[in-house]
Amino acid sequence: DxxxxxxxRYLVKRTGEKVFLECVQDMDHENMFWYRQDxxxxxxxxxxxxxxxxxxxGDIPEGxxxxxxxxxxxxxxxxxxxxxxxSMYLCASSLWAAGPYEQYFGPGTRLTVT
Amino acid sequence: xxxxxxxxxALSVPEGENLVLNCSxxxxxxxxxxxxxxxxxxxxxxLLLIQSSQREQTSGRLNASLDKSSxxxxxxIAASQPGDSATYLCAVREETSGSRLTFGEGTxxxxxx
Numbered sequence: 001d002x003x004x005x006x007x008x009r010y011l012v013k014r015t016g017e018k019v020f021l022e023c024v025q026d027m028d029h030e031n032m033f034w035y036r037q038d039x040x041x042x043x044x045x046x047x048x049x050x051x052x053x054x055x056x057x058g059d060i061p062e063g064x065x066x067x068x069x070x071x072x073x074x075x076x077x078x079x080x081x082x083x084x085x086x087s088m089y090l091c092a093s094s095l096w097a098a099g100p101y102e103q104y105f106g107p108g109t110r111l112t113v114t
Numbered sequence: 115x116x117x118x119x120x121x122x123x124a125l126s127v128p129e130g131e132n133l134v135l136n137c138s139x140x141x142x143x144x145x146x147x148x149x150x151x152x153x154x155x156x157x158x159x160x161l162l163l164i165q166s167s168q169r170e171q172t173s174g175r176l177n178a179s180l181d182k183s184s185x186x187x188x189x190x191i192a193a194s195q196p197g198d199s200a201t202y203l204c205a206v207r208e209e210t211s212g213s214r215l216t217f218g219e220g221t222x223x224x225x226x227x
Contacts, residue, residue, distance in 0.1 A: 004157075031213045043203070043217040050213070058214070090157055094213055102148060103205075103215060105158040 003027070004106035006091055012112045019078040021109050023091030032074035033092040033103065034058075034066065043090065049074055050096075081113045116141045116208055120218035127194055128226050135189040135221045137204035142185050145207045148215065149178050149189050152201045161202075162189070166209075194225045 007022035023032065033048040035058075045058030047066040055066050063085060067075040074093075078085055089109045095101035117140045127133055137147070146165045150158040162171045162178040164187070170179040177190040187204060201222045205215040 033213075040219070042219040043205075045214060048214065088155075092158075101213075102160045102163050103213070104160060105150075107157040108155070110155065 004091055004093055004104050006089075006106040006109050008109050009107060010110050010112075012114065013078075013081050014114055015082060017078075017081045017113075019081050019111070019113075021076040021078075021089055021091075021111070023074045023076070023093075023106055024072055025074075025093040025104070026072065027093070027104075028071065029093035029104075030071070030096045031094045031103075032068065033094075034064075034074065034076045035090045035092065036060070036087040037090055037108075038087050046076065083113050085111065086113045087111060116206060116211075116216045118204060118206055118216050118218035120202075120204060120221050122221060123219070124222040124224075126224040126226065129194060129196060131194050131225075132190070132192050133194055133223075135191070135202050135223070137187040137189070137218055139185045139187075139206050139216075141208065142182050143209045144182060145209050147178075147180055147187050148205045148207070149176075149187075150203045150205065152203060152220070154201075158203065191223075194223075196225045196227050199223055199225050 004025045034046045035043045037043045049055045049068040065077045091106040092103040094103045148163045149161045164171045164180045175192040180187045201220040203220040205217045
């Protein structure tokens with residue numbers, strides 16, 4: 001079974017803090033994704049990575065950055081957390097784009113910025 | 115820009131009923147379509163993936179169909195159970211978007227004992 005884990009289920013941070021969300025997958029997947037999920041807006045793609053040290057912006061990258069130093073790990077960084085970044089953050093992974101491969105999701109991190 | 119719509123937004127049914135969830139998408143140039151389940155406060159669990167060349171996929175009591183030309187997919191749940199209560203999301207992967215998915219907002223299903 002594919003397993004995608006996220007470092008925290010719940011996180012509370014203060015405005016202005018630098019926040020790191022970690023995601024690890026154990027199936028040697030090339031692709032990794034970060035989404036945020038908000039009521040009424042659905043899931044929106046923040047960033048994705050198709051290989052180590054490679055990244056592409058998604059639909060809402062502003063205020064975020066990412067890091068992928070190892071194939072199994074994809075980090076989302078909030079450089080200076082703001083209250084409008086309070087959300088559910090979901091990480092996903094999949095095999096290389098050329099195949100019909102499913103995306104597998106982690107359990108999510110509920111981030112609250114106060 | 116691809117848009118994915120799911121109707122209804124919420125559905126409540128008695129246990130044992132067969133039901134259909136709908137998903138429509140505006141651009142038919144899709145590579146595949148994936149159905150997910152999400153329990154409250156949890157991540158997404160993949161249920162079924164249908165390739166653009168396929169008409170349907172089945173897994174247990176679930177059957178998903180795809181009509182690419184009309185931009186529609188349905189998820190059929192047979193003999194519903196209270197444990198099926200969750201939010202069901204569909205997502206499309208476009209031919210030109212690499213691995214990116216575009217999600218609908220989901221249908222919140224409640225199955226009453």
